[in-house]
Amino acid sequence: MARVELKGVSKSFGPITAVRKADVVFEEGSFTTLLGPSGCGKTTILRMVAGLETPTGGDILVGGRRVNDVPIHKRNLGLVFQNYALFPHKTIAQNIAFGLKYRGVPKAEASDKVRQALEIVRLPGVEDRYPSQLSGGQQQRIALARAIVIEPDVLLLDEPLSALDANLREEMRVELKAIQHRIGVTSIFVTHDQSEALAMSDRIVVMSAGEVQQEGVPEEVYNTPANEFVARFLGAANLFDARVTGADAGSVELDTAAFGRLAVPRERALWLGDATAARLVVRAEKLALSAGDAVPAGTVGAPATVEAVDYQGQLARYFLRIGDSRLQAIQMIDGRPFPEGATVTVAVRPEDCTALPVERAAGTT
Amino acid sequence: MAQAREIDPRPWYLLSPALLAIALLVVVPMSFILVYSFYENIDLGLDAPAFQFGNWRELLTDGYYHDAIWKTFRLSAIVTVLAAVLGYVPAYFIANTRFRHKWLLLLLLILPFWVSFIIRTLSWIHIMGNQGAINGLLLWLGVIDEPLPMMFNEFAVIVGFIHVFLPYMILNVYVSLEGIDRNLEPAARTLGCTPWQAFLEVTLPLSLPGLAAGCLLVFVLTAGSYVTPLILGGPDDFLFGNLIYDAVLSELNWPMGATLSFALLVLLGVVVVVYSRFMRLNQLSKAFG
Numbered sequence: 001m002a003r004v005e006l007k008g009v010s011k012s013f014g015p016i017t018a019v020r021k022a023d024v025v026f027e028e029g030s031f032t033t034l035l036g037p038s039g040c041g042k043t044t045i046l047r048m049v050a051g052l053e054t055p056t057g058g059d060i061l062v063g064g065r066r067v068n069d070v071p072i073h074k075r076n077l078g079l080v081f082q083n084y085a086l087f088p089h090k091t092i093a094q095n096i097a098f099g100l101k102y103r104g105v106p107k108a109e110a111s112d113k114v115r116q117a118l119e120i121v122r123l124p125g126v127e128d129r130y131p132s133q134l135s136g137g138q139q140q141r142i143a144l145a146r147a148i149v150i151e152p153d154v155l156l157l158d159e160p161l162s163a164l165d166a167n168l169r170e171e172m173r174v175e176l177k178a179i180q181h182r183i184g185v186t187s188i189f190v191t192h193d194q195s196e197a198l199a200m201s202d203r204i205v206v207m208s209a210g211e212v213q214q215e216g217v218p219e220e221v222y223n224t225p226a227n228e229f230v231a232r233f234l235g236a237a238n239l240f241d242a243r244v245t246g247a248d249a250g251s252v253e254l255d256t257a258a259f260g261r262l263a264v265p266r267e268r269a270l271w272l273g274d275a276t277a278a279r280l281v282v283r284a285e286k287l288a289l290s291a292g293d294a295v296p297a298g299t300v301g302a303p304a305t306v307e308a309v310d311y312q313g314q315l316a317r318y319f320l321r322i323g324d325s326r327l328q329a330i331q332m333i334d335g336r337p338f339p340e341g342a343t344v345t346v347a348v349r350p351e352d353c354t355a356l357p358v359e360r361a362a363g364t365t
Numbered sequence: 366m367a368q369a370r371e372i373d374p375r376p377w378y379l380l381s382p383a384l385l386a387i388a389l390l391v392v393v394p395m396s397f398i399l400v401y402s403f404y405e406n407i408d409l410g411l412d413a414p415a416f417q418f419g420n421w422r423e424l425l426t427d428g429y430y431h432d433a434i435w436k437t438f439r440l441s442a443i444v445t446v447l448a449a450v451l452g453y454v455p456a457y458f459i460a461n462t463r464f465r466h467k468w469l470l471l472l473l474l475i476l477p478f479w480v481s482f483i484i485r486t487l488s489w490i491h492i493m494g495n496q497g498a499i500n501g502l503l504l505w506l507g508v509i510d511e512p513l514p515m516m517f518n519e520f521a522v523i524v525g526f527i528h529v530f531l532p533y534m535i536l537n538v539y540v541s542l543e544g545i546d547r548n549l550e551p552a553a554r555t556l557g558c559t560p561w562q563a564f565l566e567v568t569l570p571l572s573l574p575g576l577a578a579g580c581l582l583v584f585v586l587t588a589g590s591y592v593t594p595l596i597l598g599g600p601d602d603f604l605f606g607n608l609i610y611d612a613v614l615s616e617l618n619w620p621m622g623a624t625l626s627f628a629l630l631v632l633l634g635v636v637v638v639v640y641s642r643f644m645r646l647n648q649l650s651k652a653f654g
Contacts, residue, residue, distance in 0.1 A: 052551050052554075098553070101557075102556060
C-alpha cells in the first residue's frame with residue numbers, strides 16, 4: 001500500500017498532448033476515480049503509473065519514491081484491464097499464481113494464496129478451469145484476484161466494469177468497492193461512467209482534454225461543480241445565463257430570465273469570484289414540478305410548458321420550456337406523469353443551485 | 366434432441382462444387398496413378414497393364430529409395446526449423462509495428478509470388494555462383510582468393526527452399542500473432558515479467574498454432590519439391606521428388622513413377638495426420654475452445 005503522487009505530469013504523443021501538467025495525490029488506502037470522457041487522458045495517467053507509458057514531463061511518486069524510470073515489472077502494481085487480459089492458455093490457478101511465480105513464492109504457499117484470492121472474489125473451486133470456460137463477470141473477478149494476490153502497492157483499474165452487462169456491472173461495483181475496502185489497497189479507478197464514479201469513489205478526479213477539471217469527494221464534485229464541463233458531465237444539469245445583482249457575506253444574488261432573482265449560498269458560488277456575469281447550474285432532479293401556479297415557500301419558480309416526456313417507470317424526465325429557456329427536470333412520479341403540452345409550475349430551492357463564472361470557451365465537451 | 370441428430374443437407378449443397386472439383390481433379394487422377402503403379406514397365410516408355418507388385422517391391426527393398434526418403438525428411442526438417450526461426454522475427458515485427466501502412470509490409474511478403482518460382486530460384490546462381498554477387502564482392506575486396514563454393518550443394522538447396530517458402534511461414538505466424546490480445550504482454554509485465562519473459566510466457570505459446578501450421582506447410586512443400594534441388598543442388602542433392610521426376614521423364618518408367626508418387630503422397634499424408642494430432646496441444650484447443 002502506498003500513496004501515489006503526480007507532480008506536474010505531462011504526456012505527449014507527438015504533437016498531441018494527452019495529459020497536461022497533472023498534479024494529483026492518491027492517498028494511501030483510498031479509492032480514487034479518474035473520471036472523464038474518452039480521450040481525456042485518464043487512461044494515459046493510469047498507464048503512466050503502471051509504467052506502460054513514460055511521462056514526457058513531471059514526476060510520478062509511489063510511496064514517496066520516484067518511479068518514472070522504474071521498469072514495469074519492478075513496480076509491484078496490480079493492473080486490471082477492461083477486457084480482463086487473462087492468459088487464455090493458462091488455467092485460472094496459473095493465471096492467479098502468475099505474479100507469485102515471478103516473486104519467487106514457493107508453490108505450496110502460492111496455491112494457498114490462490115485459494116484465498118478466489119475466496120475474496122467469491123469464486124472458489126475454479127482453479128483448474130480455463131478463462132474461456134468462465135463468464136465475463138467471472139473472468140473479471142479472476143483478473144481482480146490475479147491483481148490483488150501479489151499484494152500490490154497500488155491497484156490500477158482500467159474501466160474494469162465496462163465490458164459487463166448492466167445488472168452485473170452494478171453488482172460488481174458494490175463488490176469491487178467492498179473488496180477494496182477489505183484489503184485497503186490504494187486504488188486508482190478509471191471510468192467514463194459517472195454513476196460508477198459517484199457510487200464507488202472516496203475521491204473523484206474529473207478530467208477533460210488532458211487536464212484535471214476538479215478533484216474532490218463525490219458529493220462535492222456533484223453539488224458544487226468547478227466549471228461548466230463538470231456540471232454537464234456529472235448528472236443532468238440545466239445552465240442558465242445570469243447576472244450578479246448583489247452579494248453579502250452569506251449569499252450571492254443572481255437575476256435569471258427564467259426564475260427572476262434568487263440568492264445562491266456563498267458555498268455554492270465558490271468559483272464565481274467577483275464576476276458580474278454568471279451561469280446558474282440547476283440539477284434536473286432538483287426541479288420540482290407541480291400543477292397549478294402556486295410557487296412553494298422557500299423556492300423560486302416559474303410557469304413552464306411540458307414539451308416532451310420521457311417516462312421511465314418510477315421517474316420521468318421532462319423537457320420543459322420557460323419563455324426562451326429550455327430545461328430538463330427529473331422527477332419521481334406517483335401515478336401518471338404530466339402530459340405533453342401541460343402547463344406546470346417549476347420550482348427550485350436557491351440553495352440547490354450553483355453559480356459558476358461564465359467561461360469564454362463554453363462547453364468543453 | 367431428435368431434431369438435432371437429423372442431418373441438415375444444406376451444407377452439402379454448398380460443398381458440392383468443391384467436392385466435385387476435388388473428386389474430378391484429385392481423387393480420380395490419384396486413382397489412375399494408384400492403378401498405374403501396378404502396371405509393368407517393359408521397355409522405355411512401354412507399359413503393360415497388369416496387377417503385380419514389382420514396383421512396390423522395388424521401392425520397399427531398394428536402399429536407394431530409402432536413402433532418398435531419409436534425405437527428403439532430413440532436409441525438410443532442416444528447412445522447416447530454419448524457416449521457423451527466420452520467419453518468426455519478421456512476423457513478430459509486422460504484427461507489432463506501429464508503422465501505419467502495415468498492408469504494405471504484407472504486400473512485400475506476397476510480392477515475390479508475382480515472379481515465377483523458377484526465375485526466383487535461378488536468381489541464386491547470380492548471387493551465390495562463382496561469378497555471382499557475393500563471390501565477386503569478396504574477391505574484389507580481397508577477402509578471398511578463390512570463389513567460395515556456395516552453389517550446387519546442400520547449402521544452396523536450403524537457401525533456395527527458405528527463400529521460396531519463408532512467406533508461408535511468416536504469414537501463418539503473423540496471423541496467429543495478430544490474434545493475440547494486445548493487453549496480455551502488458552499484463553504479464555505488471556505481474557513481474559521482463560519483456561523477454563513476457564514473450565516466452567504469453568506470446569510464444571499463443572502463437573504456436575500459427576507456427577505449427579507454418580511448419581507443417583513448409584515441411585510438406587519442401588518434401589514434395591524437386592525443382593529447387595534440380596536447379597541449385599549438386600548430383601547428390603536429390604529429394605524423393607527428383608526420383609519421381611527421373612522415373613517419369615528420364616527413364617520413361619511411368620509405373621515406377623506412379624508408385625513413387627503414390628508412396629510420397631502416403632508418407633506426407635501420414636506426416637500431416639500424425640503432426641496435427643500431436644501439435645494440437647491439448648491445452649491450446651481447450652483454451653481456444
